[in-house]
Amino acid sequence: MTNIEQHPQAKTAGNLFIIAAPSGAGKSSLIKALLARHTDGSMQVSVSCTTRPARPGEEDGVHYHFIDEATFQAKIEAQQFYEWAQVFGNYYGTSRVVIEETLQSGVDVFLDIDWQGARQVREHYPSARAIFIVPPSIAVLEQRLRLRGQDSDEVIAERMAKAQAEMSHYHEFDYLLVNDEFETCLADLEHIVLAERQRMALQQQRHAATLKDLLAKRG
Numbered sequence: 001m002t003n004i005e006q007h008p009q010a011k012t013a014g015n016l017f018i019i020a021a022p023s024g025a026g027k028s029s030l031i032k033a034l035l036a037r038h039t040d041g042s043m044q045v046s047v048s049c050t051t052r053p054a055r056p057g058e059e060d061g062v063h064y065h066f067i068d069e070a071t072f073q074a075k076i077e078a079q080q081f082y083e084w085a086q087v088f089g090n091y092y093g094t095s096r097v098v099i100e101e102t103l104q105s106g107v108d109v110f111l112d113i114d115w116q117g118a119r120q121v122r123e124h125y126p127s128a129r130a131i132f133i134v135p136p137s138i139a140v141l142e143q144r145l146r147l148r149g150q151d152s153d154e155v156i157a158e159r160m161a162k163a164q165a166e167m168s169h170y171h172e173f174d175y176l177l178v179n180d181e182f183e184t185c186l187a188d189l190e191h192i193v194l195a196e197r198q199r200m201a202l203q204q205q206r207h208a209a210t211l212k213d214l215l216a217k218r219g
């Protein structure tokens, strides 16, 4: 359990949302569009570290922190990752300190990670809400990867080969969304996030009130 979860009375803590999907289903596009609708600074996407080479147009520190394998291994050893995993032959990980500080500052954090990372985060942080996105079909998934135009045929083939295995973990998530029509899926995602925010704020208020009662009775 993290420091944040040990102190639920810190009622300004942000909420942690995990968004996972097979590669190409649209999770990064959905998170980006959601954040573009909420520009008040109350939501932030986590920028992961990866050993994957940058794609054309990707910027270091914006899309990922691009690091080499030795640096990644050193970070694992120093326990600097909140979670990490090997995905499609590369390493990916979420910075522990950034997540904890951002949540503590009251900002909601979105993690765009795979199922292995999602499982680790839920172990550390059970109140994280996990949303799984699926494409309307496998054929559409492949079409999206091809139309994105950023990966070689070999990389696309590897991602397609692993899509079914990734999707077999959908039951480990709190919500399942089908990203068929983009705006519909975005609206559904926004409803979930806003409803969860409200539910968690009420829960934090209740915890704070209970604690106040207990302290008053003791005092």
Ligand SMILES: Nc1ncnc2c1ncn2[C@@H]1O[C@H](COP(=O)(O)OP(=O)(O)OP(=O)(O)O)[C@@H](O)[C@H]1O
Pocket (backbone or CB within 6 Å): 021, 022, 023, 024, 025, 026, 027, 028, 029, 030, 144, 145, 147, 148, 179, 180, 181, 182, 183, 185
């Ligand atoms: N509902 C949709 N309809 C049509 N195209 C979509 C839809 N959602 C996303 N796309 C497109 O599909 C492609 C893949 O989307 P995106 O990069 O967001 O996927 P991803 O799940 O984040 O993939 P990865 O895990 O590889 O990062 C992009 O070109 C995006 O514009």
Ligand SMILES: Nc1nc2c(ncn2[C@@H]2O[C@H](COP(=O)(O)O)[C@@H](O)[C@H]2O)c(=O)[nH]1
Pocket (backbone or CB within 6 Å): 020, 021, 022, 023, 048, 049, 052, 083, 084, 085, 087, 088, 092, 093, 094, 112, 113, 114, 115, 116, 117, 118
């Ligand atoms: N467990 C983690 N998975 C991550 C992280 N950052 C990204 N990912 C997942 O990797 C694949 C491939 O991403 P791509 O950018 O190479 O297309 C995708 O499923 C991402 O969600 C992370 O920090 N931890």
